[in-house]
Amino acid sequence: MGDSILIIHGGGPTAVLNSSLYGAVTEAGKYPQIRHIYAARNGTGGLLREDFIELGQLPEEQLRLLLQTPGSAIGTSRDALEEEEYDRMAEILQRRGIGYVLFNGGNGTMDACGRLYKTCLQKGMDIKVMGIPKTMDNDIAVTDHSPGFGSAARYIAQSVREVCADVRGLPIHVVVVEASGRNAGWITAASALAGDGGGDGPDLIYLPERPFDEEQYIEDVRKLLEKKTGIVVVASEGLTDREGRPVVEPIFRTERATYFGDVSSHLAGLVIRRLGYKARGEKPGLLGRASILLQSPVDREEARLAGELACRAALEGESGRMVAFRRLSDSPYRMEPFLASIDEVMMYEATMPDAFINERGNGVTEAFREWCRPLLGEELPRMLSLN
Amino acid sequence: MGDSILIIHGGGPTAVLNSSLYGAVTEAGKYPQIRHIYAARNGTGGLLREDFIELGQLPEEQLRLLLQTPGSAIGTSRDALEEEEYDRMAEILQRRGIGYVLFNGGNGTMDACGRLYKTCLQKGMDIKVMGIPKTMDNDIAVTDHSPGFGSAARYIAQSVREVCADVRGLPIHVVVVEASGRNAGWITAASALAGDGGGDGPDLIYLPERPFDEEQYIEDVRKLLEKKTGIVVVASEGLTDREGRPVVEPIFRTERATYFGDVSSHLAGLVIRRLGYKARGEKPGLLGRASILLQSPVDREEARLAGELACRAALEGESGRMVAFRRLSDSPYRMEPFLASIDEVMMYEATMPDAFINERGNGVTEAFREWCRPLLGEELPRMLSLN
Numbered sequence: 215m216g217d218s219i220l221i222i223h224g225g226g227p228t229a230v231l232n233s234s235l236y237g238a239v240t241e242a243g244k245y246p247q248i249r250h251i252y253a254a255r256n257g258t259g260g261l262l263r264e265d266f267i268e269l270g271q272l273p274e275e276q277l278r279l280l281l282q283t284p285g286s287a288i289g290t291s292r293d294a295l296e297e298e299e300y301d302r303m304a305e306i307l308q309r310r311g312i313g314y315v316l317f318n319g320g321n322g323t324m325d326a327c328g329r330l331y332k333t334c335l336q337k338g339m340d341i342k343v344m345g346i347p348k349t350m351d352n353d354i355a356v357t358d359h360s361p362g363f364g365s366a367a368r369y370i371a372q373s374v375r376e377v378c379a380d381v382r383g384l385p386i387h388v389v390v391v392e393a394s395g396r397n398a399g400w401i402t403a404a405s406a407l408a409g410d411g412g413g414d415g416p417d418l419i420y421l422p423e424r425p426f427d428e429e430q431y432i433e434d435v436r437k438l439l440e441k442k443t444g445i446v447v448v449a450s451e452g453l454t455d456r457e458g459r460p461v462v463e464p465i466f467r468t469e470r471a472t473y474f475g476d477v478s479s480h481l482a483g484l485v486i487r488r489l490g491y492k493a494r495g496e497k498p499g500l501l502g503r504a505s506i507l508l509q510s511p512v513d514r515e516e517a518r519l520a521g522e523l524a525c526r527a528a529l530e531g532e533s534g535r536m537v538a539f540r541r542l543s544d545s546p547y548r549m550e551p552f553l554a555s556i557d558e559v560m561m562y563e564a565t566m567p568d569a570f571i572n573e574r575g576n577g578v579t580e581a582f583r584e585w586c587r588p589l590l591g592e593e594l595p596r597m598l599s600l601n
Numbered sequence: 602m603g604d605s606i607l608i609i610h611g612g613g614p615t616a617v618l619n620s621s622l623y624g625a626v627t628e629a630g631k632y633p634q635i636r637h638i639y640a641a642r643n644g645t646g647g648l649l650r651e652d653f654i655e656l657g658q659l660p661e662e663q664l665r666l667l668l669q670t671p672g673s674a675i676g677t678s679r680d681a682l683e684e685e686e687y688d689r690m691a692e693i694l695q696r697r698g699i700g701y702v703l704f705n706g707g708n709g710t711m712d713a714c715g716r717l718y719k720t721c722l723q724k725g726m727d728i729k730v731m732g733i734p735k736t737m738d739n740d741i742a743v744t745d746h747s748p749g750f751g752s753a754a755r756y757i758a759q760s761v762r763e764v765c766a767d768v769r770g771l772p773i774h775v776v777v778v779e780a781s782g783r784n785a786g787w788i789t790a791a792s793a794l795a796g797d798g799g800g801d802g803p804d805l806i807y808l809p810e811r812p813f814d815e816e817q818y819i820e821d822v823r824k825l826l827e828k829k830t831g832i833v834v835v836a837s838e839g840l841t842d843r844e845g846r847p848v849v850e851p852i853f854r855t856e857r858a859t860y861f862g863d864v865s866s867h868l869a870g871l872v873i874r875r876l877g878y879k880a881r882g883e884k885p886g887l888l889g890r891a892s893i894l895l896q897s898p899v900d901r902e903e904a905r906l907a908g909e910l911a912c913r914a915a916l917e918g919e920s921g922r923m924v925a926f927r928r929l930s931d932s933p934y935r936m937e938p939f940l941a942s943i944d945e946v947m948m949y950e951a952t953m954p955d956a957f958i959n960e961r962g963n964g965v966t967e968a969f970r971e972w973c974r975p976l977l978g979e980e981l982p983r984m985l986s987l988n
Contacts, residue, residue: 232985253987267987269987276985277985279983280985282982282984283984284763284766284767284984285766285767286770286771287986287988289988290770291772376671376672376887376888376891376892376893377887377888379670380672380890380891381672382672382676383643383673383676383677384614384673384677385679465870465873466880473879475866476863476884478884479862479863479866483852486852486853494860495884496884496886496888497886498883498884498888499881499883499884500763500764500768500776500881500883501760501764501888504763504764504767505760506759506763506982507759507894507982508894595669597669597670598619598670599670600640600656600674600675601642601643601673601674
């Protein structure tokens with residue numbers, strides 16, 4: 215059996231993706247039998263090109279910078295893989311003496327993880343393949359939540375809190391903030407926590423789990439404008455209408471995906487055209503997954519732990535599994551990690567349950583707030599309003 | 602002479618506007634002869650309505666929260682004032698026993714400050730009127746820089762650094778980040794400091810001080826795409842063409858201003874349509890002036906100091922002046938405050954000098970970096986790239 219370990223990143227980064235890398239590398243470093251700690255440069259493509267980065271020699275003070283480095287320090291990929299490429303990957307792993315492979319990624323990456331696991335099994339190769347969950351969107355099934363989400367939630371909550379403080383008392387009537395998560399509304403919903411501890415929360419929240427009804431939206435905003443100004447709306451980038459069509463036009467198509475215009479400026483434009491009020495859209499976009507200062511400390515620690523546990527499990531002989539989290543209690547926050555079968559995880563998108571969405575579909579419930587609150591890691595900075 | 606002081610905020614907030622308020626209130630609290638420390642609720646409108654907030658009784662632990670509160674804790678306004686309203690304001694001040702008025706704002710507010718000063722002078726009223734500079738855009742004349750800019754600069758530098766780290770090695774070809782500052786490119790330019798201390802800086806920077814040439818832009822991006830991917834462009838929200846027309850369409854008009862579409866999505870769209878590459882725009886917008894975690898400590902302290910000095914000067918008998926800063930040296934950073942005549946300040950917009958812009962008009966010079974660097978307050982968090 216191979217005595218080296220390989221770490222592979224797949225999909226878009228999160229604010230704590232590199233924290234999982236830190237956890238995996240430091241754990242691997244504890245085993246004298248591990249000869250090389252490799253990373254595949256830029257994801258599975260790096261494995262297919264045998265383009266490996268040696269991480270085992272890095273001093274701890276360098277490694278620790280991973281905890282505060284956004285993006286993927288070893289690159290990542292979104293390559294869709296052909297069936298025969300799994301065969302090639304397995305052969306490369308065996309030839310290079312790699313006995314342990316850790317995949318860090320979201321649903322697509324867990325699919326690749328499961329396929330490589332099965333390929334190795336079919337070929338009778340003793341290669342352990344483990345998954346580390348990673349998604350800002352929180353759409354991985356089986357686990358209570360995934361590393362990356364807590365920081366995205368903290369980012370949107372603090373950002374919306376700041377936007378609310380800014381527009382309160384200003385002659386801006388309506389601000390629409392666009393949140394990430396095309397099919398799952400978790401991040402959009404987390405903006406509700408802007409109102410915790412003396413802050414101001416958003417007035418309206420529109421999630422992709424509910425069809426977006428333009429008439430209802432205009433009515434919601436119109437009613438609020440009768441009473442106040444400085445209205446803050448948070449909307450998912452993936453809003454669709456009753457027929458499931460995106461509310462914004464496609465602007466770019468590739469073989470794998472279609473890209474759409476900005477929901478924030480579309481919704482701001484509706485207020486301007488239909489109600490005649492000043493409105494503006496804000497779209498922090500990639501910043502929502504890259505902000506180091508708004509990392510959730512709980513999220514960063516769980517990300518580190520997930521990397522550590524996946525590495526340890528592989529070295530203890532586990533394979534075909536992903537580290538997951540089970541919630542024991544909300545307050546005090548207690549969580550226990552466990553290993554889930556990759557089969558249960560693969561390609562199933564977790565969206566917001568009905569119990570977390572209000573009846574009119576323009577806000578969240580207290581149950582959601584209680585579930586989400588501990589993931590932000592610590593209270594948001596306090597503010598003072600005298601106005 | 603009146604024995605109360607009134608503080609008025611005007612224009613859009615910054616991340617440290619309330620720090621100046623903190624400085625002014627704590628300084629005023631040191632003078633036993635001051636009977637009331639008032640704020641005008643929502644700017645000059647609050648003065649005209651005699652809608653005052655009493656700040657003198659606030660305990661220090663409440664007041665200190667102002668240092669970490671975005672927006673304007675006492676509200677602000679953008680009201681354009683009629684000539685006769687200055688007479689009314691002066692009469693209200695005298696009747697209410699207010700002998701000291703501090704205006705905290707940008708060019709428009711300094712204009713109001715100067716006019717009220719002259720009105721009081723003409724009427725022979727002994728009312729001291731002082732200005733505290735405040736603008737994220739850094740477009741106030743006379744002073745080396747204004748409180749609010751350093752934090753906006755730190756925000757854009759760290760944000761672009763994070764975006765660069767995120768897109769490096771991803772299949773996103775081009776990201777365009779929109780920066781604030783419609784007529785002055787200071788904030789846009791500050792994004793260059795993303796590259797300090799081991800970070801990645803933007804590839805192209807387009808400032809409002811230079812006409813935007815679509816052909817040159819496409820050529821700049823095309824050339825870069827021959828060599829690399831993950832190109833990061835930072836563009837001012839106020840880009841105009843050779844004829845001075847905004848490069849984006851107007852979307853909303855009021856009596857006072859016209860509002861335009863997003864430059865970020867327009868520039869991303871040009872790459873998609875003309876070059877056929879995937880591109881996306883990000884527009885943090887209001888977040889760039891409201892982020893508490895990205896306050897520059899130097900900026901916060903200078904904002905506090907400006908509030909303190911304006912208050913002290915008024916109580917020492919100064920009037921018709923604004924606190925300003927003179928740069929003594931870049932490295933080590935040494936600055937001295939002084940009082941500038943409001944006449945020298947009023948309604949003149951400071952834009953980037955030629956020496957700070959590169960020849961092709963798509964980046965900044967080393968001289969700008971040296972000038973801007975100390976205003977960010979401390980080094981940006983270090984990162985690790987292994988890729």
